[in-house]
Amino acid sequence: MDRIVHVCNGDSTADTLSLADLPGEIVVWADALDQGPVLNVPDAEHWKIRGEFWASRGYADDPAKLSAWDRGVDEAAAAEELILWFEHDLFDQLALIRLLARLARRGLPSTLTIVSIDRHPEVPNFLGLGQLKPEQLAELWPRRTPLSRDAIDEAITAWIAVTSPDPRALPFLSRRIKAMPFLAGALERQLEEFPDPTSGLSRTERQLLAAVARGAATGGDLMQAAQAIDPRYPLTDGLLVTTLKELGRCGFVDGAPTSAPAPDAFKDVRVTITATGRQALAGALDRIHEHGIDDWRGGVRLHGKGPVWRWDSAQRKLLER
Incomplete structure (x- = not known):
């Protein structure tokens, strides 16, 4: 055969x-x-x-x-x-x-x-x-x-x-x-997933922060909220924990995980949005200029407080800022 x-x-x-x-x-x-x-x-x-x-x-x-x-x-x-x-x-x-x-x-x-x-x-x-x-x-x-x-x-x-x-x-x-x-x-x-031009948040970060602002607090609630609106990039438990850690580092949420992701760690998550987080969500501050970034999108290094590559979804174009 x-x-x-x-x-x-x-x-x-x-x-x-x-x-x-x-x-x-x-x-x-x-x-x-x-x-x-x-x-x-x-x-x-x-x-x-x-x-x-x-x-x-x-x-x-x-x-x-x-x-x-x-x-x-x-x-x-x-x-x-x-x-x-x-x-x-x-x-x-x-x-x-x-x-x-x-x-x-x-x-x-x-x-x-x-x-x-x-x-x-x-x-x-x-x-x-x-x-x-x-x-x-x-x-x-x-x-x-x-x-x-x-x-x-x-x-x-x-x-x-x-x-x-x-x-x-x-x-x-x-x-x-x-x-x-x-x-x-x-x-x-x-x-x-590149930072946006105003807040410096990725779409995943923005969606999670918005869900927390609406009252979603637990890992299960956040997973459900994200997966319901983002079928092209279903959130995994590991990515949830990693993203919340970054939002916590920037002072945008309280209660974010601080340790490395572990099996079922997302089940213990309980977060709330901070006043600074609401400012970021409204585009009133730039996460990258305020707190810096150290991440990758494929072969693109996003590092420091700028300029870095960003994606303007309304204009459908990349820019450096």
């Missing part, structure tokens, strides 16, 4: 897929490229940089784990068919363009197909493939589609843009992507 390999976006999807009674092996690739430095560098340097970043955040995604994910996909490329299970959101689309750029460079499999959705009729608030039951994943299998050369070329171009220290190609690409149905939206969502 021809070898078939499924590559999916995390252990949750992999576990459910293993119960779906589909032919083939399952490989996981799950580095969260929406966070930390993502540079176009040789493998060993990439794994080292990413491992150091995750260690700084309190996670154990060391270089060995990251390299094992890449090598698992490299080996899977020898299969007769490689199926990529990646949904619509920013996390998955960034992973997808990295994998496609890597496969194109190292050698494409004989048949390369994808299962990618942004909704499901039986899941009203669809966030990702990890929500689906084994039989629901099995029903998607016959709907897998071949990845065209145009789609692969778009992924390569997008990967180069995302990993560049200059983000100015991203707005152009977000208007030109055609062959990959969810990539343009993901690139736009990536741009929305």
Whole structure:
């Protein structure tokens, strides 16, 4: 029998897929490229940089784990068919363009197909493939589609843009992507994570701060509020804790976590907005000028009290301030 390999976006999807009674092996690739430095560098340097970043955040995604994910996909490329299970959101689309750029460079499999959705009729608030039951994943299998050369070329171009220290190609690409149905939206969502021109807050920071201002205090309430309005970037518990820590550092919320993210740490969260936080939310002060920033958006370092790259969503343009 021809070898078939499924590559999916995390252990949750992999576990459910293993119960779906589909032919083939399952490989996981799950580095969260929406966070930390993502540079176009040789493998060993990439794994080292990413491992150091995750260690700084309190996670154990060391270089060995990251390299094992890449090598698992490299080996899977020898299969007769490689199926990529990646949904619509920013996390998955960034992973997808990295994998496609890597496969194109190292050698494409004989048949390369994808299962990618942004909704499901039986899941009203669809966030990702990890929500689906084994039989629901099995029903998607016959709907897998071949990845065209145009789609692969778009992924390569997008990967180069995302990993560049200059983000100015991203707005152009977000208007030109055609062959990959969810990539343009993901690139736009990536741009929305850059600081805004007035408050210096990212969209995620602004949404969380607004939810706290409306009275959401617990981790569960904040997760629900964020996920309800942001389907292209569903908030994870780790990102929630990290973002609240940053808002706390700036004095915008009281009660923010102070330690590294840990399993279920978000359940202990109980925060309130401060007067300064309300000022930031109203755009009356600039977080970056007041408190500085030390973060990454792909290959772009955001550091110090400015100027840094910002995204003006109303004008749909990047600027430095």
